Amino acid sequence: MLELIKKVPLFAQLNEHQLNALIEICTRRTYKSGTILFQEKELGSVFYMVLSGSVKIYTTSTSGEEKILTICKSTESFGELSLIDGKPRSASAQTLEECTLLTITGQSFLDLLRNHFDISLGIMQELSNRLRDTNQQVYDLTFVDARTRVIKSLIKMANSHGLRKGTTIVIKLVLNYDEISQLAGVQKSTLMQVIRDLEEKKILMISPSEFTLELTKLR
């Protein structure tokens, strides 16, 4: 457990004694793929850190359509907003594959922020990254065409689940086509059109469990 928790950037400044104290207040649990951890508008009670696997963070419209806001992978964390501001969960969270997660209760999380400035700073940096990323998403949804948004989403997927092999990146598919269109913010029919075009141009090779992106042809 110590070795795993050391890799969480949020806790990079803690010494071994502090990390062991932290482990004492954490709960570790493995979740099956597809588990809904919490839903938007629920009261928040715990903070989550991903030790392995990945979790999608998404929001749902009144008509039931989803938009994926981000994918949290190993060593990343989520669920801090409602603990900090006392308001309901701002989005929902669901595991995309089998995941091992650490949780800390809301009270212990707030105590950590009070007692360790470096952890508070880490959370502020994380919130800054999210605001920048959200600004970029607003920009893309407002000004960028659907094809480019799909390609940007493939690059996001490559960053979270890709393995570079020469001039290609092999992306493990943890999202289905509905979810990729929710990540890109395009209709599924548009996604399928762009994917077919990329396949014809040999930019994208598709197998049931992975996408292979040819980087030299991507522009």
Ligand SMILES: Nc1ncnc2c1ncn2[C@@H]1O[C@@H]2COP(=O)(O)O[C@H]2[C@H]1O
């Ligand atoms: N736009 C976003 N980008 C990344 N993560 C988000 C975004 N909105 C909400 N989250 C995360 O999703 C969590 C949902 O529960 P909380 O509101 O407690 O805390 C939230 C953040 O950790």
